[in-house]
Amino acid sequence: MSDIYRLILRTQLNRGRAAALLAIAAVGMLLAFAVRVTVSASDRPEAAYSLVDGFGLGLLVPTTALVFASTALGDPAEDRTLVYLWLRPIPRWQITVASLAASLSIAVPFAIVPTVIMALLADGGIDLVGASLGAAAAASLAYCSIFLGFGLVVRRALVWGLTYLLIWEGFVARSGTTATRLSVLGYARTLFADLAGQAPPTLASSTSVAIAAPFVIGAAAIALTTWLLCRIDVA
Amino acid sequence: MTDDAVIEVDEVSKFFGGIVALSEVSCTVGPGITALLGPNGAGKSTLLRIMCGLTPPSRGQVRILGRVPRRDLDVTRLIGLVPQQEALFDPLTALQFVELAGRLQKVDQPRPAAEAALHLVELDPGDGRPVRTYSKGMRQRVKVAQALVHSPQVVMLDEPLEGLDPRQRLRMIALFRRLADEGRTVLVSSHVLDEVEKLGSRVLVIAEGRLAATGDFHQIRELMDDRPHRLRLGADKPRALAAGLLDAAAVVGAWVQGPETVIVDTVDVAAFRHAVAGVARQRDVRLHEVVALDDDLDSVFRYLVGRR
Ligand SMILES: Nc1ncnc2c1ncn2[C@@H]1O[C@H](COP(=O)(O)OP(=O)(O)O)[C@@H](O)[C@H]1O
């Protein structure tokens, strides 16, 4: 399994992708720094919270997951190298789990750490730093597991994934309707608010549900991706 | 089914939407080299993919040593596949690529096994360049090495001679022979008749998704040579020539097709060429060209399919 993990890590991470996501992360950190120097000390926790919530959880974490998780298995399927992993005596779930582990390993430096740094730079208090870590990690787990199978079966997954993120996660999920309960972001924001000691978003779930949700989503997505891998037509 | 059938294909059909890629193909393949011959689009790759379990048949069944691929993960231990596509894991070196294959195949000592496999295809295991920089021929050989690293009993190769220069082709064919001599089952697809001749082997001819003929190469060659051939003759008096040819040896049909053109169907080109000169002389016709119209492989395949 570690062989597949290393291979996926190596094939999915290229300069273009790394540069694009580091640029997004850099913008987030610049904004956080701007909060620190322009916002008064009394308003800073609130402003820092909004920035991490909107930019870190709302943009950086999901796009990082999309770019890397959807290509983890999507690239080999598209460029027809999947056969060199698939036609081996390896249980399919190991391919899924190794790919997820690789995607998460990339999410740490590209999304989770920058989100935490944003909280630090914006001077939002120690609770916000911990909350950023917890929420970014939970959201990364959920998003990565979803985009793994998504990339395997959807052609041009990046385009469709962005559409999904913008319309569903970015717009519908913030509407405070039942859709909030059907979005990763809804749970991540609830968890974030709880950990940061802020007022929960509208129609939030309980803390325990918000903690469990990413793991449930992750487990379900791993099962689904493994099922897809068993059924796929390998070129 | 014979006792030594390693690969059994039973009434296999494959549809891609409306496209019939394979239609009721049944055959068995035993140890030694077997060539899968057919023009582009005939269904060779599809058949090999089904044999490996990469895609399920729409109808029918395939067995490898009695096991059903795709249902039985252990089948992957028994087979080594050289896929048609060139793509490899680009950032890896040849040694890393083949060693990875060995590890995934649970080979005892993947590093030495990978080195040995690379030696078999005459690539340098010490080459530090990533395979991204490799030529088509080198990639082809890396693909063969990764298929042999676990010493599989069944080796399936999809157009493995593509992209190799003539010398490399001969070495590769020699390698296939050695594998066959070791008792392995080697199935090689090709759309080039001459290659198949050099493989000197049993042949499965596939065309338009159907198994068109099976046998050894010489039987197939004879079948091909026995078919009616169509020729175009250029002459100054086409009517007189056509009339005279209708009675000539080996001619099945002859008709005028233009001011200076006659089309002839014959069962024996050599005999016909011999006869036509006599007819022309006798009827005082000046013959200025004789062109075979269907000597390309495609028409050979079409004939074999139509015969069934
Ligand atoms: N994945 C696929 N989807 C749709 N059509 C396919 C697919 N794979 C093969 N075909 C079609 O099936 C036929 C046989 O293709 P293939 O097996 O690749 O032939 P060959 O390898 O002999 O050139 C062709 O008409 C091809 O277009």
Ligand SMILES: [Mg+2]
């Ligand atoms: Mg092919």
